[in-house]
Amino acid sequence: MFQPHGISPQLHWTCQRLLAAGLPCQVPEESPLWLPADWEGYLAENCWLDLATDNSQALAGRAEHCRQHGIQLVEVCGSWLPQGESMGFMLLCGSNALPAPAAMQWLDHCAPLPGAWLHCGPCGSxxxxxxxxxxxxxxxxxxxxxxxxxxxxxxxxxxxxxxxxxxxxxxxxxxxxxxxxxxxxxxxxxxxxxxxxxxxxxxxxxxxxxxxxxxxxxxxxxxxxxxxxxxxxxxxxxxxxxxxxxx
Incomplete structure (x- = not known):
């Protein structure tokens, strides 16, 4: 289950793409207590896909917060255009270890083709x-x-x-x-x-x-x-x- 959190337009576009692929994507009735309400991204199994577009210092703070709760943060950057809903998005990601299986599944389905995304290095990359x-x-x-x-x-x-x-x-x-x-x-x-x-x-x-x-x-x-x-x-x-x- 992929649970979108936030109000960014890319959340809607990516959610529609996941649903078109037959993957469960639904806004939860209640968010986990550890998850701040103003975060932008997806909660998935053992990971948080961070789609925020702020600076690296804010990202580092979220990564540390996730680490304290045993959750892997996967930074996701992309060229967010509405056409990506049907054609896929150019995606770059960063994480301090290989992305969790759920994160890789999300990336594979939101990119134009499975594997057509780039892991650039650790968070911030x-x-x-x-x-x-x-x-x-x-x-x-x-x-x-x-x-x-x-x-x-x-x-x-x-x-x-x-x-x-x-x-x-x-x-x-x-x-x-x-x-x-x-x-x-x-x-x-x-x-x-x-x-x-x-x-x-x-x-x-x-x-x-x-x-x-x-x-x-x-x-x-x-x-x-x-x-x-x-x-x-x-x-x-x-x-x-x-x-x-x-x-």
């Missing part, structure tokens, strides 16, 4: 990964907005475009560094080859996908000053030269 994906999507949207396909290269404001990319890179760097600090990890520039090999593995085979992603971003961003200098040189070389009039 799904949030970090989702933030990175949103940042990259925002960068693509900015690119299309300011650089329509009909524009000629000479008409583009390359300097402004690159400046936007540098700002995004700085935010991704800060986000990734904060995630690594929260897990007591730091990148090793001398071992970048090993990191690249780990990240080249299929995401589902990586033990801590979010950490590998954060490490790769930090190592890559350490080269941004060099890349910026190269861009400045290229930009200067492409500037039209002023010709002096000779009498």
């Amino acid at each position: 799904a949030r970090y990964t989702h933030h990175v994906m949103q940042a990259l999507q925002h960068a693509w949207q900015l690119g299309w907005q300011h650089n329509p396909t009909t524009a000629k290269p000479q008409q583009l404001d390359w300097e402004a475009l690159m400046q936007q990319q540098w700002q995004l890179a700085d935010k991704l760097l800060q986000l990734s560094q904060a995630y690594l600090r929260s897990h007591g990890m730091a990148p090793d520039p001398t071992d970048s080859a090993t990191l690249r090999q780990r990240f080249a593995q299929p995401p589902s085979r990586q033990q801590h996908f979010a950490a590998n992603l954060a490490l790769l971003i930090v190592l890559a961003m350490q080269q941004r000053d060099t890349l910026h200098d190269i861009w400045q040189q290229v930009s200067a070389a492409l500037q039209p030269k002023q010709t002096s009039n000779v009498d």
Whole structure:
């Protein structure tokens, strides 16, 4: 039995998807005393599927509360759109151990296909990964907005475009560094080859996908000053030269 708690629209969409698959999904008449009334997610056998969209600090508090009551918290992040009710949702999850069987059943039926979801690592990893994906999507949207396909290269404001990319890179760097600090990890520039090999593995085979992603971003961003200098040189070389009039 999957018991939804909360008022988020994704609870309705996912519940309808579970019911369509023949799985029991019903709002309970009474919630367990240990379960706060303002939580957003699903109560299932031996686990709580947390669908809240707040910050990692609040998530950590809920995870500790669940631990004290012998319940596994499984963090779930997704692109919540109404179309997911029929097509399935892109789902990322995080938990300090492998998700409980009931949680895996929920994920399998709410994703587009069984197994088409990603375990990113411990609690908080799904949030970090989702933030990175949103940042990259925002960068693509900015690119299309300011650089329509009909524009000629000479008409583009390359300097402004690159400046936007540098700002995004700085935010991704800060986000990734904060995630690594929260897990007591730091990148090793001398071992970048090993990191690249780990990240080249299929995401589902990586033990801590979010950490590998954060490490790769930090190592890559350490080269941004060099890349910026190269861009400045290229930009200067492409500037039209002023010709002096000779009498």
